[in-house]
């Protein structure tokens with residue numbers, strides 16, 4: 001059965017629909033009803049049948065165009081941004097038309113950014129096809145591209161008109177990409193959602209086998225948590241910082257590896273364990289909590305061991321992070337499993353100790 005969550009504040013709020021079957025003609029027709037021309041942006045790593053299916057479902061009264069990017073983070077660039085804009089202009093797209101992002105977070109981020117700028121903003125719809133994009137990047141209105149100086153440095157807050165999620169897409173996702181998304185699911189459980197924590201803990205086998213019923217529950221609970229936070233704080237001025245749990249260290253680990261070999265989710269998982277170790281050393285959580293955190297991560301097939309990294313080698317990346325104010329790191333720590341908070345008042349020695357323990 002389909003589930004639905006409303007995200008954001010009026011007048012730019014939007015519905016996220018979660019389907020346990022492939023997207024239907026009715027789903028698409030309703031979503032694109034107001035528009036004349038449609039440009040579907042996707043990438044060449046996504047099974048071709050998904051694009052063909054969506055194209056087939058679009059009523060013949062609409063004109064459909066397609067723009068395929070090479071798969072991978074490199075495509076989230078000024079160059080691709082420019083090419084998609086020029087394509088829209090030469091196809092004479094106007095504000096009665098719309099974009100569909102069919103793909104993972106890379107496609108969603110760049111398509112959203114194009115939509116936010118073309119003609120000072122045209123509508124776009126997200127059809128996320130990776131677990132990470134379903135539970136995280138398609139919800140919350142952050143759009144972006146990368147420049148040489150850093151990832152996601154150029155972008156806009158711009159909400160989609162609709163997010164259509166089919167769990168069916170997750171069947172073809174590689175193990176690495178699936179686990180990357182699981183990292184973010186685990187994050188929601190640790191920072192806010194005790195129900196999700198329980199579901200994950202009692203169903204590790206079903207989560208790993210991508211059981212449809214469990215997927216529906218974990219995707220729904222994850223989006224509910226993200227929706228709650230981003231609706232309260234659309235422009236990242238406050239509570240949205242909690243979503244960065246594990247990300248300060250995770251980003252440093254990704255950068256240290258030149259974004260190769262380790263997925264975003266795998267790095268965030270290591271970051272969450274580091275932040276949990278510090279939470280323990282600061283006496284916010286006890287040893288049992290810390291063990292439980294590591295146990296859940298391990299039982300979901302992810303690696304909690306960050307010991308191959310030293311504080312000294314991550315430090316330069318940490319200090320570049322936007323989570324630094326007045327020379328001190330802002331950290332998201334846990335005061336229990338299922339409850340996170342932001343602080344820069346912690347003993348720096350505990351930061352060092354976490355890496356030596």
Ligand SMILES: NC(=O)c1ccc[n+]([C@@H]2O[C@H](COP(=O)([O-])OP(=O)(O)OC[C@H]3O[C@@H](n4cnc5c(N)ncnc54)[C@H](O)[C@@H]3O)[C@@H](O)[C@H]2O)c1
Nearest residue numbers: 045046071104105106107129130132133137142169172173
């Ligand atoms: N906007 C936000 O709030 C936000 C949040 C988190 C991450 N992000 C961004 O998201 C991006 C990462 O997203 P991602 O992890 O989805 O990676 P991705 O979009 O690069 O997709 C990963 C790979 O999976 C393939 N793929 C996609 N769907 C598939 C499917 N159903 N079956 C088989 N293969 C499929 C893609 O072709 C690609 O090769 C990064 O650019 C990151 O900055 C944005």
